Structures are given as C-alpha cells and as structure tokens.
Amino acid sequence: MNDSVPERRVHYLNVSYGLKSWLLTTDHKRIAWLYLVSVTFFFFIGGLFATLIRIELLTPQGDLVQAETYNKLFTMHGVTMIFFFLIPSIPAVLGNFLIPLMIGARDLAFPRLNLASWYLYIIGGLFTLVAAAAGGVDTGWTFYTPYSSIYSNTHVALTVVGIFVTGFSSILTGLNFVVTVHTMRAPGMGWFRLPLFVWSHYATSIIFILGTPVIAITLTLVALERLFRLGIFNPELGGDPLLFQHLFWFYSHPAVYIMILPAMGVISELITCFSRKRIFGYGFVAFSSLAIAVLGFLVWGHHMFVSGQSVYAGLIFSVLSMLVAIPSAIKVFNWTATLYKGSISYDAPMLYALGFIGLFTIGGLTGLFLAALGVDVHVHDTYFVIAHFHYIMVGSSVMAYLGGIHFWWPKMTGRRYPEVLARLAALIIFLGFNLTFFPQFVLGYLGMPRRYHVYPPEFQVLNVLSTAGASILAVGYVLPLIYLIWSLRYSPVAGMNPWKARGLEWQTPSPPPTDNFEVTPVVVQEAYAYDVLDEPEVIYAPEKAAHV
Amino acid sequence: MSDTPAIHAHQFDDPVQQHEASWLGMWVFLATEVMFFGGMFLGYMFYRSAYPQGFASASDRLDIWLGTINTAVLICSSFTMALAVRAGQIGQNRLVMIFLCLTIVLGTLFLGIKFTEYYQKFEERLVPGNDFRFEGALVSSAEIFFSFYFAMTGMHAVHMIIGVSLLTALIVKTSRGRFSATYNTPIELVGLYWHFVDIVWIFLFPLLYLVGRHLG
Numbered sequence: 001m002n003d004s005v006p007e008r009r010v011h012y013l014n015v016s017y018g019l020k021s022w023l024l025t026t027d028h029k030r031i032a033w034l035y036l037v038s039v040t041f042f043f044f045i046g047g048l049f050a051t052l053i054r055i056e057l058l059t060p061q062g063d064l065v066q067a068e069t070y071n072k073l074f075t076m077h078g079v080t081m082i083f084f085f086l087i088p089s090i091p092a093v094l095g096n097f098l099i100p101l102m103i104g105a106r107d108l109a110f111p112r113l114n115l116a117s118w119y120l121y122i123i124g125g126l127f128t129l130v131a132a133a134a135g136g137v138d139t140g141w142t143f144y145t146p147y148s149s150i151y152s153n154t155h156v157a158l159t160v161v162g163i164f165v166t167g168f169s170s171i172l173t174g175l176n177f178v179v180t181v182h183t184m185r186a187p188g189m190g191w192f193r194l195p196l197f198v199w200s201h202y203a204t205s206i207i208f209i210l211g212t213p214v215i216a217i218t219l220t221l222v223a224l225e226r227l228f229r230l231g232i233f234n235p236e237l238g239g240d241p242l243l244f245q246h247l248f249w250f251y252s253h254p255a256v257y258i259m260i261l262p263a264m265g266v267i268s269e270l271i272t273c274f275s276r277k278r279i280f281g282y283g284f285v286a287f288s289s290l291a292i293a294v295l296g297f298l299v300w301g302h303h304m305f306v307s308g309q310s311v312y313a314g315l316i317f318s319v320l321s322m323l324v325a326i327p328s329a330i331k332v333f334n335w336t337a338t339l340y341k342g343s344i345s346y347d348a349p350m351l352y353a354l355g356f357i358g359l360f361t362i363g364g365l366t367g368l369f370l371a372a373l374g375v376d377v378h379v380h381d382t383y384f385v386i387a388h389f390h391y392i393m394v395g396s397s398v399m400a401y402l403g404g405i406h407f408w409w410p411k412m413t414g415r416r417y418p419e420v421l422a423r424l425a426a427l428i429i430f431l432g433f434n435l436t437f438f439p440q441f442v443l444g445y446l447g448m449p450r451r452y453h454v455y456p457p458e459f460q461v462l463n464v465l466s467t468a469g470a471s472i473l474a475v476g477y478v479l480p481l482i483y484l485i486w487s488l489r490y491s492p493v494a495g496m497n498p499w500k501a502r503g504l505e506w507q508t509p510s511p512p513p514t515d516n517f518e519v520t521p522v523v524v525q526e527a528y529a530y531d532v533l534d535e536p537e538v539i540y541a542p543e544k545a546a547h548v
Numbered sequence: 549m550s551d552t553p554a555i556h557a558h559q560f561d562d563p564v565q566q567h568e569a570s571w572l573g574m575w576v577f578l579a580t581e582v583m584f585f586g587g588m589f590l591g592y593m594f595y596r597s598a599y600p601q602g603f604a605s606a607s608d609r610l611d612i613w614l615g616t617i618n619t620a621v622l623i624c625s626s627f628t629m630a631l632a633v634r635a636g637q638i639g640q641n642r643l644v645m646i647f648l649c650l651t652i653v654l655g656t657l658f659l660g661i662k663f664t665e666y667y668q669k670f671e672e673r674l675v676p677g678n679d680f681r682f683e684g685a686l687v688s689s690a691e692i693f694f695s696f697y698f699a700m701t702g703m704h705a706v707h708m709i710i711g712v713s714l715l716t717a718l719i720v721k722t723s724r725g726r727f728s729a730t731y732n733t734p735i736e737l738v739g740l741y742w743h744f745v746d747i748v749w750i751f752l753f754p755l756l757y758l759v760g761r762h763l764g
Contacts, residue, residue, distance in 0.1 A: 100559075107559035109569040175576045183569040184559070209576055213584035221588070221699060229677035230695035232591060237688040243594060247587055520561065 011414070011511040026111035027514055029412070032097035034118050036405075039089050040481070042125060046080035047477065049073050054436075054470040060457045070453035071138035072154065078141030080132075083163050084125050086393055087255065090262035091208075092121070092173055094404045095201045097412060099177060101505035101512060102195045104186025104521040109179040117169040117176070124166030131155035131162065140451065142252070145233035145244040149225040157226045160219040167216045170258075174208025177201055186504075188523035195503055195527040196285050200265030203289035207254045207261075207296060215251035218244065245307055249300035257296040259393055260360075261289055263400030264331055267353050269527075270403055271335050273501045274350035275342025278528040281334040288327035295324045305376050314373050321371035328364050332357060347499075348422035352403025355430045356396050363391030366441065381451075384444025387437045395433055402429070402480060409484065410494030414511045417487045421479065429476035435469025503527040567733050574737045578744050581707075585748055588703065592696045592755060595689070602689025604760030606682070609674060609690075610697070611665055615757040618661045619749065625654035626746045633739040639729030641722055648719050651742065655712045662705055669694070697756055704752060707745045714738045 008014070012029045022030060053073050056064040065073065096114065100107055108114050131137060137159045139148040148156050181194070181202050194202075222244070224230045231237040233244045272279045279285060301309055301317030309317075335357055344350070366388040369375045379385065403426075409417050439462040444450075448459050455463065497506040504527060508517050560566040596603050632647035673681040674694050682690040718738055721727065727735060 105559065109559065110573060111557075111559060171580050175573055175580070178576055179569050179573045182572055183565055209580050210583050213580045214587045217584050217587035217703075220703075221591075224699060225695075228698075230699060231676050231688075231691050232595075232695045232699065237691050238599065239692055240594070240598075243591055247590070515558070 009509065010513065011509065012514045013414070013511050015514050024115075026107070026115050028096050028100050028108050028111065028114055029512065029514075029516075031114050031118055032093050032412070035088060035092040035096060035121070038118075038122060038125065039085050039093060042080050042084035043089075043477075045129075046077055046085055047474070049077035049080065050470070051474065053077060054467040056453050057455070057463045058467045060455050060460050060463075062453045065453065067453055068138060071140075071451070072136035074451060075137045075140050076132050079128060079137065079159060079163070081393075082141055082255070082259075083166055084121075084128065086259040086397055087170060088121060088166075088173075089401050090266060090397070090404065091177070091201060091204055091258075092117075092169075094197075094266065094401070094408060095177065095204075095262060096173070098408065098505055099180060099198055099201060100184070101411075101508065101516055102198050102503060102527070103181065103184060103189050104504055104517060104523060105180060105184035106515045106517070106520075108176045109184055110176050113172050114176055117172040120169035120172070121166050124162040124164070124169065127162030127165065128159055131158040134158070142248060143219065143222060143244075144248075145222060145225075145241045146235055149222050149233050149244075157223045160223050164216050164219050164223075167212045167219075170208045171212045171216075174205035174212070177205040178209065181205075186521050186523055188521075189504075192283070192286075193523060193526040194286075195265075196268035196279060196282070196289075197262075197265035199286040200261045200268070200289040203293035204258050204261045206290075206293050207258050210297070211251040211254040211258075214247060215255075218247040218251070242304070242308055245304050246300065249303045250297070253300040253303060254293070254296040256389070256392065257292050259397045261292060263356065263397045264289065266400040266404040266407075267335060267356050268331075269501075269503065270349045270353035270407055271338050272528050272530060273407070273499050274347060274353070275339050275344045276530045277338050277342040278531055279334065280337035280340075281330075282526075282528070284330050285334050288330040291327040292324060295320070295327070299324060299371075302371055302376070305373055306380050318371055318373040318376075322368060325364065325368055325371075328360075332361055332364075346423070348417070348419060348426050349403045349407035351423055351426035351430075352399045352406065355426065356399045356403065359391050359395030359399065359430075359433070363388060363395055366391065379444055381449055382444035383440040383448045383450055386450050387440035387444060390437045390440070395437065399429070399433075402426070405480075405484070407499070408505075409487070410498045411505060411510045411512070413488055414494055415487050415491040416494050416498060417491060418483050421483045425476050425479040425483075428472060428479065432469050432472030432474075432476050436466050436473050437469070439463070439465045439469075502529045563731065570733050570737060574740050578740065581744060585700075585703070588696065588700050589751070589755075592700065595692050595696070596755075596759070599686075599689035599692065602686035603693050605684065605686055606690035606693035606697075607756065607759035609669075609672070609682075610757050611668065612757055612761075614661055614665050615753055618658050619753050621654050621658045621661070622746050622749050625651050625658065626743055628654060629739050629742045633732075633736055636727055636732035636735040637729065639727075639732075641725065641727060644722050644727065644735065645719060648715050648722065652712055652715050652719075655708055655715070655742075659705060659708055659712075662701065666698075669697075700752055700756070704745065704748055707748070711738070711742050711745055714741065 012027055022034065025031060025034075052065065053070070056062070056070060056073075062070070096108070099105075134155055137152070137154045137156055139152050139154070139156060143156065143160065148160075181198060185194075221230070221232050225233060231239050233239045233241050235241060268279055268285055299317060299321040301313055302321040305314050305317075366384070370379065370385060370388060406417055406422055409415070443459055443462050443466075446459070448455055494510050496509050498510075499506070502525070504521060504523065505512075507521070556563045556566040560569065628647045628650040632644050632651060635641075635643035635647055669675060673679050676691050676695045676698065680687075680691050680694070684690075715738065718735060721734065
C-alpha cells in the first residue's frame with residue numbers, strides 16, 4: 001500500500017480555518033497565537049524607537065533628532081516595550097498556551113474572558129499607536145506629574161487611556177490564571193506537583209490583580225486632571241506630585257516582577273529538561289516566586305530616593321529592596337545546583353537559559369547597588385540605571401521569552417526549529433546584548449545622565465560600542481523571526497515529545513487537540529521526574545482517567 | 549462527551565467546578581476593585597490629614613440630606629438584591645424578576661439624586677477648574693476636596709451604571725428562563741458586585757459628607 005495517505009489528525013490548528021475562526025476563537029492555544037503575533041508586532045515597533053535612539057547617540061551632537069523628538073522617542077520606546085511587549089509577552093503567550101496543558105485542563109476557566117483580554121490589549125495598543133502617529137508623548141514612560149498633568153503639550157491623555165485599557169487585559173488574564181490554577185487542576189495534580197512555570201505565573205497573577213488596578217486609577221486621575229481640570233496632583237492647589245509617584249511605583253515596581261517572574265518560570269523548566277535532573281529545591285523555587293511577588297509590593301520607594309521622600313522612608317525602602325535579593329538568589333542558586341552533575345545538552349533553549357542566569361545575576365547584583373541609598377544618589381538617573389534594568393528586562397526576560405518560544409515551538413506548531421541557526425541566534429543575541437548594555441554601566445558610573453540626546457565628547461567611544469552592539473542585537477532578533485516563520489512549513493515534524501521532557505504538556509500530541517487531552521489525565525508524577533532513566537510511557541494514567 | 553445539552557461549559561468537568569470557578573473569579577475581581585478604589589481612598593486620606601480645615605469646610609457645602617437619603621436608597625437596593633438572589637436559589641423566577649426590577653428602580657433613583665447633587669455643585673461653581681469659586685482662604689484645599697468628591701463619586705456612579713446594565717441583562721435572561729434552582733450563578737455574582745458597589749458608598753458617605761459635622 002504505497003498510496004496510503006496518513007490519516008490527517010485533527011488538532012487545534014487545523015480544526016477550523018479562516019480569519020473568523022481565529023478572531024472569534026475561545027481556545028487558549030489560539031489566543032496565545034493572537035498574542036504572539038501582536039506582541040511581536042509591538043516588540044518591533046518598540047525596537048524601531050530604540051534604533052532611532054541608538055543612532056542619535058552615535059555622536060555627541062544632536063544631529064538626527066531634536067531634543068523634543070528624542071524625548072518622544074524614549075517615551076514611546078518605554079511605553080511600547082513595557083506595557084505592550086514585556087508585561088504581556090510570557091504570561092499572555094506562553095502562559096496562556098501552557099497553563100491549561102500543564103495542569104491537565106481543557107482550557108482556562110473563562111475562555112471568553114481570555115479572548116476579551118486580547119481585544120482589550122489590542123484596543124489599548126491602538127490608542128497608543130494613534131497617540132504615537134499623532135505626534136507621540138514626551139513625559140517618559142513614568143508620566144510624572146505635574147509635567148504630564150499640566151505642562152506637556154503631547155498626547156498624554158490618549159496614551160494613558162491606552163495603558164488603562166491594556167491594564168484591564170492584564171487584570172483579567174491574571175484573574176483567569178488564578179481561578180484556573182485553583183479550580184481546574186486535573187486529578188492528582190496537587191499544588192506541589194505544579195510545574196514551577198505555573199507557580200511563577202500564579203505569583204505574577206497576584207501582582208496583576210493587586211497592582212494593576214492601582215496604576216489604572218492613578219492614570220485615570222492624571223487623565224481627569226488633563227481633561228476636566230481636577231486638581232489632585234496639582235502643586236498650585238497644594239496637591240502633591242509625590243503622591244503620584246507613590247501610586248505609580250506601587251504598581252510599576254511590582255510590574256518589574258511581572259516581567260521577570262514568568263521568565264524565571266520558563267528558566268526552571270528549561271534548566272531541568274536540558275540537564276536531565278529534577279529541579280533542586282522545588283519548594284524553595286516555588287515559594288521564592290511568591291516571596292518576590294509579596295516583597296515587590298514593599299519596595300516602590302527606592303525609585304524615589306532623590307524625589308523628596310523623607311530620608312527615613314528612604315532608609316527603610318533601601319533595606320526592604322535588598323531583601324528582594326534573597327528569593328532571587330535562592331532561584332539562581334537552585335538553578336545552578338540543578339546543573340551540578342546534570343547531563344547537560346546545549347540546545348538553543350538551554351543556551352538562552354544559561355545566558356539568562358548570567359545576565360540576571362549581573363542585573364540583580366547591580367540592582368543592589370541601586371538599592372543602597374548612598375550609591376543610588378550618585379548613579380540615580382544615569383545610564384547605570386538604564387543598563388541595570390535592561391539586564392533584567394532584555395537580558396533576562398527577553399532571553400527567557402525566546403528560550404521558551406524555542407522550547408515549546410514543537411508543541412505549539414508541531415514542527416522543529418532549525419537548531420544550528422537557533423544556537424547561532426542565541427549567541428548573537430547574548431554577545432550583542434552585552435556589547436549594547438555593558439558599556440552603559442561604565443557610562444552611568446562616569447556620570448552620563450539618561451534621557452539626553454547630546455553628551456560630552458569623551459563619552460563617544462562607549463556610546464559607539466553600545467550602538468554597534470545594538471546593531472548586532474537587532475540581527476539576533478530578526479533571525480528567529482525569519483527562521484521560525486520558515487520552520488512552520490519546511491522544518492521536520494516534531495512528534496509528541498522531542499525533548500523527552502516530563503511535563504504534562506509533552507504527553508499530548510503536538511500540536512495538541514482542541515481539548516488538549518483526549519481524556520482528562522490523572523497525574524501520578526511531578527513534572528521533573530528526570531531521575532527515572534527510561535522515559536515513562538506517560539506520567540499520567542489514561543486508564544485511570546476521570547470520566548468525562 | 550455525551551450529546552445531551554451541556555449545562556456547564558466544555559472546559560469544566562461538572563457544574564460544581566463551574567460554580568466554584570465563577571464564584572472565585574468574582575471574588576478575585578472584587579479584590580481588584582478594592583485596589584482600584586483603594587488608590588483614591590489613599591489619596592483622600594493623605595490630603596485630609598494634610599488639609600483638615602479645608603476638607604471640613606468644603607465638606608459643609610455638600611447636601612447632607614440628599615447624601616443620607618441616597619445612603620438609605622442604596623441600602624434598600626442591597627436588600628432587594630439579596631432577596632433576588634434568594635429567590636433565584638429557590639427557583640422562584642417571578643420573584644427574581646420583581647426584586648431585580650426593584651433593585652434597578654432604587655439604583656436609578658440613587659443615580660438621579662446623585663446627578664441632582666452634581667447639578668447643584670455645578671450651579672454653585674464647585675466644580676474644579678478655572679470656574680471654581682470658594683469663599684475664604686481655604687480655596688485651594690477645597691478644590692482638592694471637590695476633585696476627590698467628583699473623582700470618587702463619579703467612579704462610584706460609573707460602577708452603579710454598569711451594575712444597572714448587568715441587572716437589565718439578568719432580567720432578560722430570567723425572562724427567557726435561563727435560571728433555575730440548580731443554576732443561578734450569574735444572579736449570585738451580580739449580587740456580589742452590587743453589594744460591593746454599595747459598600748464603597750458606605751465608605752464614601754462618611755468620608756465625604758460627615759467630615760466636619762462633629763465640629764458643630
């Protein structure tokens with residue numbers, strides 16, 4: 001029978017076709033794709049602004065753009081990257097796709113709400129794009145009052161409405177994750193069998209739920225102040241601009257952990273799979289996520305050391321900020337201990353994960369410099385701060401995001417990605433990233449302030465290095481875009497479990513069927529059972545499956 | 549999957565799990581609402597302690613009688629809402645309709661009285677902005693007070709309007725016979741939301757209307 005065509009298996013990608021079947025889908029896996037496409041779009045928009053910034057900074061003079069335009073460039077770069085790429089990236093793409101698969105559920109608890117979240121995200125994104133196209137915003141992504149509320153002549157109200165709407169997308173995604181993890185776990189999937197990816201998303205969701213509403217109301221008050229002349233932050237009436245900063249950072253500092261916690265979850269999965277070892281200190285890694293989420297709410301004042309906050313408040317915030325280093329270090333040590341005597345393979349996701357550990361350590365330790373009150377006064381608002389948070393957000397979060405996309409690409413698409421190219425891209429990104437941002441530590445230490453488009457000539461060498469690094473980084477980001485799209489059609493078929501990983505998501509066909517599992521799995525083992533030499537048939541037992 | 553009509557959505561194993569998920573979802577949502585209003589309450593508290601005199605004298609310009617009546621109206625609406633939820637649980641759809649309608653009437657009455665108050669404040673030029681007029685030396689802090697007054701009661705009113713539309717949707721669904729003694733989760737959840745919005749007002753009323761009363 002050489003003319004036999006293998007029977008086409010129905011899965012979530014080919015179950016229906018057409019634009020409508022995607023735009024009206026309630027399948028968490030398809031919604032993850034909607035997010036993947038849209039966050040990628042915003043990533044490259046934000047990258048465009050960054051490119052213009054780096055080109056301007058190639059020379060000490062302001063020769064590409066004027067000061068006002070430069071202000072808009074770094075504002076739009078920050079707004080796009082933070083609110084429209086980093087915050088939704090891992091949770092809304094990988095989290096959306098994987099959480100139900102990892103806990104053995106058919107979907108998130110509220111599929112329609114999940115789709116609504118995506119639409120809110122898109123509507124908010126459109127507001128911001130319209131604001132950008134109409135002339136942009138120049139307040140910085142922090143929208144400090146009274147500049148944002150009274151004096152700026154740019155499209156502040158439009159942008160904050162965009163962020164407000166997108167904020168609700170985050171809130172509802174967080175709500176969906178929390179309810180799903182609480183109520184939808186498959187039989188046998190106890191809390192301490194949850195993959196660490198799920199734990200870190202649970203912690204992230206807590207921040208979404210408790211933090212995001214505060215930024216929503218704060219930005220609403222700024223918008224009301226601009227549109228209806230309320231005077232809550234207006235110093236002319238005796239209003240206090242510092243109150244805005246407190247409210248803003250009450251969310252926006254935890255938002256940093258929204259960007260890093262999911263990345264940590266991804267890394268835990270990658271490290272265990274590619275060193276073929278059980279995660280070292282599961283409980284510590286799981287609870288350190290919650291500790292970071294909780295401590296994250298107590299440290300916002302370290303953004304305000306030089307804003308006029310009382311010295312005593314500064315001291316306390318300084319100490320509390322250093323406490324965050326403890327759970328972060330717990331994670332790094334546990335990952336390292338997992339690597340110890342592991343059987344390590346250097347596939348592309350693992351390269352990203354190892355890069356993450358190094359870059360996160362640098363970013364985290366320089367964070368301690370900034371948490372130290374005395375040091376911060378010197379390097380505040382310099383390129384040292386820029387370098388620090390880019391090590392966390394780009395060096396760590398984006399690396400983890402790309403590592404995760406590569407790792408789960410076979411599950412999402414059913415196809416492998418080209419391994420050699422992927423390793424090459426990971427290396428290019430690692431090198432390009434360090435060349436871009438390491439010189440900025442030096443620049444900041446030497447005293448170059450952030451947010452200026454001109455600088456003294458003696459800083460040029462380091463700035464040229466940084467711009468050169470950014471060009472390399474750009475190549476590294478475009479490469480995966482090209483070969484991943486190519487792989488959709490031309491790469492070999494992946495099969496159910498190409499990595500021989502132990503997680504529940506690998507025990508269902510790739511791509512998964514719409515309902516994820518043919519029968520509700522009964523989980524009999526945790527996701528890190530790499531100490532078993534033979535690949536177990538399944539880590540759940542379908543014969544014991546709950547009746548559906 | 550059997551082909552009998554499902555009474556729970558496909559992602560759930562059974563109605564119990566669905567009810568649990570919806571219930572938890574609503575409570576989590578209310579937690580986000582607490583944080584949302586919390587930002588304004590924090591700001592209010594901060595300025596109230598910074599400008600106690602200004603807040604007290606500005607508060608005197610609010611109509612305490614309309615505020616009190618509105619509080620009573622809202623508490624009554626919570627009562628009718630609770631009755632609607634109870635009627636839903638025992639499957640008395642006709643009673644559900646009656647109590648939901650009563651709740652809507654009371655909610656709308658509240659909004660009507662609120663907008664009358666807004667109109668008065670507008671007439672008295674107590675709306676923040678260039679036209680704000682307030683006799684005495686405390687004009688700046690009074691303007692801040694009225695900024696909070698409009699922001700907080702305005703946000704509360706928006707929540708009331710959303711609540712009234714949810715109630716309307718419930719009435720349509722009840723009239724189509726969607727609810728029974730075994731499935732009435734949406735009524736319970738809207739009930740939770742409605743009580744939450746009422747409780748916000750229970751905090752707003754003393755904070756805004758009763759600031760300086762004890763001073764005589």
